[in-house]
Amino acid sequence: MDxxxxxxxxxxxxxxxxxxxxxxxxxxxxxxxxxxxxxxxxQNTAAVDGLNLTIPAxxxxxxxxxxxxxxxxxxxxxxxxxxxxxxxxxxxxNDVRKQSADELRRHVGYVxxxxxxxxxxxxxxxxxxxxxxxxxxxxxxxxxxxxxxDMVNLDPSKYRGRHPRELSGGQQQRVGVxxxxxxxxxxxxxxxxxxxxxxxxxxxxxxxxxxxxxxxRKTIVCVTHDIDEAIKLGDRILILQEGAQVAQYDTPxxxxxxxxNDFVSDFVGSGSSxxxxxxxxxxxxxxxxxxxxxxxxxxxxxxxxxxxAGDDSLVILDDRDRPAAWVWLRQIKGEQLHxxxxxxLSTLDHRATLNDALDTMLTSTHGGAxxxxxxxxxxxxxxxxxxVDRMRVMQTEAQxxxxxxxxxxxxxxxxxxxxAPMEDREPSxx
Amino acid sequence: MSDLLPSGVKDxxxxxxxxxxxxxxxxxxxxxxxxxxxAGFAAYALWHQTADLDSVEASALxxxxxxxxxxxxxxxxVVSAIVVVVIAVPLGIMLTRPGFKRAAPAVVGFAxxxxxxxxxxxxxxxxxxxxxxxxxxIVALALYAILPVLRNTIVxxxxxxxxxxxxxxxxxxxNFDVLRRIELPLALxxxxxxxxxALVLLVGTAALATFINAGGLGGIITAGINLYRYSxxxxxxxxxxxxxxxxxxxxxxxxxxxxPKGL
Numbered sequence: 001m002d003x004x005x006x007x008x009x010x011x012x013x014x015x016x017x018x019x020x021x022x023x024x025x026x027x028x029x030x031x032x033x034x035x036x037x038x039x040x041x042x043q044n045t046a047a048v049d050g051l052n053l054t055i056p057a058x059x060x061x062x063x064x065x066x067x068x069x070x071x072x073x074x075x076x077x078x079x080x081x082x083x084x085x086x087x088x089x090x091x092x093x094n095d096v097r098k099q100s101a102d103e104l105r106r107h108v109g110y111v112x113x114x115x116x117x118x119x120x121x122x123x124x125x126x127x128x129x130x131x132x133x134x135x136x137x138x139x140x141x142x143x144x145x146x147x148x149x150d151m152v153n154l155d156p157s158k159y160r161g162r163h164p165r166e167l168s169g170g171q172q173q174r175v176g177v178x179x180x181x182x183x184x185x186x187x188x189x190x191x192x193x194x195x196x197x198x199x200x201x202x203x204x205x206x207x208x209x210x211x212x213x214x215x216x217r218k219t220i221v222c223v224t225h226d227i228d229e230a231i232k233l234g235d236r237i238l239i240l241q242e243g244a245q246v247a248q249y250d251t252p253x254x255x256x257x258x259x260x261n262d263f264v265s266d267f268v269g270s271g272s273s274x275x276x277x278x279x280x281x282x283x284x285x286x287x288x289x290x291x292x293x294x295x296x297x298x299x300x301x302x303x304x305x306x307x308x309a310g311d312d313s314l315v316i317l318d319d320r321d322r323p324a325a326w327v328w329l330r331q332i333k334g335e336q337l338h339x340x341x342x343x344x345l346s347t348l349d350h351r352a353t354l355n356d357a358l359d360t361m362l363t364s365t366h367g368g369a370x371x372x373x374x375x376x377x378x379x380x381x382x383x384x385x386x387x388v389d390r391m392r393v394m395q396t397e398a399q400x401x402x403x404x405x406x407x408x409x410x411x412x413x414x415x416x417x418x419x420a421p422m423e424d425r426e427p428s429x430x
Numbered sequence: 431m432s433d434l435l436p437s438g439v440k441d442x443x444x445x446x447x448x449x450x451x452x453x454x455x456x457x458x459x460x461x462x463x464x465x466x467x468x469a470g471f472a473a474y475a476l477w478h479q480t481a482d483l484d485s486v487e488a489s490a491l492x493x494x495x496x497x498x499x500x501x502x503x504x505x506x507x508v509v510s511a512i513v514v515v516v517i518a519v520p521l522g523i524m525l526t527r528p529g530f531k532r533a534a535p536a537v538v539g540f541a542x543x544x545x546x547x548x549x550x551x552x553x554x555x556x557x558x559x560x561x562x563x564x565x566x567x568i569v570a571l572a573l574y575a576i577l578p579v580l581r582n583t584i585v586x587x588x589x590x591x592x593x594x595x596x597x598x599x600x601x602x603x604x605n606f607d608v609l610r611r612i613e614l615p616l617a618l619x620x621x622x623x624x625x626x627x628a629l630v631l632l633v634g635t636a637a638l639a640t641f642i643n644a645g646g647l648g649g650i651i652t653a654g655i656n657l658y659r660y661s662x663x664x665x666x667x668x669x670x671x672x673x674x675x676x677x678x679x680x681x682x683x684x685x686x687x688x689x690p691k692g693l
Contacts (some may be wrong), residue, residue: 027659079600081596081599081600096431102602102603102604103602104602105599105601106437106601106602107602110597110600110601112593112596112597112600113593114593116593116594116596116597118594118598118611118616119594119598119693120615120616120690120691120692120693121692121693122692129601129603130601130602133601133602133603163691163692164692165692165693179601181447
């Protein structure tokens with residue numbers, strides 16, 4: 001069954017690839033696994049048994065499945081941390097087994113749970129490892145380190161000289177992502193990258209990854225055991241059963257709408273309307289635009305402006321349009337607006353799911369969350385009622401769908417649901 | 431923040447006695463011991479200056495003789511310590527590589543036997559075999575002190591979190607680079623704790639080198655015993671004790687200086 005799944009999905013890869021081409025140039029490369037098998041000596045069953053898979057360039061593919069299903073083994077065979085027993089793995093036009101393993105790994109990013117930073121090296125040195133191995137000049141490396149720290153929302157001047165011990169879990173993981181991207185590899189492998197951080201930090205890191213990916217368009221292969229994470233991050237989800245047998249390989253919408261068998265439907269727990277919260281994105285919500293101020297602007301003027309607009313709080317932006325603080329008017333002290341600890345800011349990427357939105361709002365003192373777009377630019381604010389409204393709409397849609405499904409009794413299994421709420425994800429299928 | 435640290439960072443290295451305790455204790459260690467040693471030596475010098483020594487005592491405790499004995503003792507300790515490190519660290523590295531891992535228990539067992547053997551017996555037997563002198567003393571001392579460095583090198587390297595080794599391989603470091611840039615720096619504090627232990631063992635055992643004509647402060651003690659002069663015997667013992675304290679202190683300083691930042 002794995003063969004048919006992968007070929008049937010290959011046919012629509014082209015369409016999807018083209019559709020995405022318009023937004024940003026793809027810097028990733030296609031990965032092809034052909035009949036890849038891994039057999040450990042002394043074990044009767046193969047850990048990975050004849051896996052066939054095509055991972056389209058520039059997409060995020062999530063490997064999910066129960067523990068022991070071979071998802072991590074499959075991932076590590078791509079950069080040959082585990083050598084396949086047989087089969088071929090191609091990255092672009094290169095057979096990974098035709099080059100030295102060390103050389104291969106320098107051109108494949110690798111991000112691990114908790115960041116796995118080297119504790120005796122500073123943040124800058126951790127990130128610089130691969131560029132140094134590739135023989136970059138030192139000022140180019142220094143520039144790249146700062147650029148990457150900025151990309152993962154860590155202030156370079158503050159963090160580049162620190163040791164991992166002096167960072168929080170989320171910050172370590174950010175540096176881990178920066179290290180994986182350091183030499184601008186076309187392919188990035190991630191092994192449970194956000195498993196070791198608390199839920200709120202995890203959601204934020206996921207948002208950041210989506211934001212980074214929008215501009216970089218790498219090919220990212222990510223292993224997770226968290227189906228919600230897979231649905232949120234993945235352009236495609238690969239659901240594996242024991243022996244790395246492909247249970248389903250498809251877009252999150254299709255996996256949720258038409259699971260290929262009982263194993264998949266049990267695993268994703270589809271049908272529950274709560275799962276739909278993982279599919280709907282913040283960008284579908286009604287975004288409000290409360291009064292904003294600038295860092296360094298006169299406090300009195302900003303307060304005056306907010307009062308006349310009827311707002312009792314103020315979003316403060318920095319010079320690059322990124323949210324720097326969200327304060328009640330009565331909290332504002334001092335002559336000028338200044339930024340606060342951004343860690344405590346309730347922000348959501350506009351590609352975050354409604355699930356994340358609810359999580360974030362529950363911990364926010366404002367009962368809402370700030371929405372950011374590419375490069376963390378401020379877009380507006382969403383509040384609780386916007387989520388509730390959207391959920392109501394989704395529920396009505398789902399009921400309508402259920403009603404129409406009863407009338408049109410049997411439809412082909414792989415036909416996509418035209419009413420799927422993710423219009424912006426599946427432009428070519430409608 | 432500490433509970434956010436991934437477990438990999440927390441249990442990076444298995445250290446046996448890597449933190450001596452509170453800050454006050456370590457300050458006392460680093461400042462107190464040299465002061466103690468200087469005070470002890472000053473007291474000895476004062477006694478030497480003012481005591482009413484007979485001709486036998488005076489010749490045995492002549493300053494030139496004492497300085498020579500101290501110098502020989504330091505040389506025995508330092509040279510054998512260097513030999514120990516040069517043998518034990520590469521051996522420990524080898525025994526943690528795949529392929530040689532299985533030999534580790536046997537080699538550690540052999541080193542264990544080296545330390546368990548009575549040191550005086552080891553020294554005398556070797557002298558009968560190779561002949562007396564400085565070199566034989568170095569061989570005997572090195573055999574005796576290899577265990578702590580070998581064991582700590584193995585334990586230190588084994589204690590490096592496997593995820594970090596894999597991370598190193600995953601970003602494209604070669605096996606040798608992973609060893610040089612990740613494993614060894616992370617294992618260094620444990621290895622240095624072993625070196626300090628070896629130094630302390632050596633400075634004490636070097637007092638036996640006098641039996642095979644290799645000099646050292648042991649000579650003053652045995653002279654005191656042979657001549658029935660308690661003053662000479664105690665002088666030798668006090669000087670060995672002061673030197674041992676100083677070497678222990680140096681070992682701690684070395685440990686502190688070589689510890690990579692960020693651990």
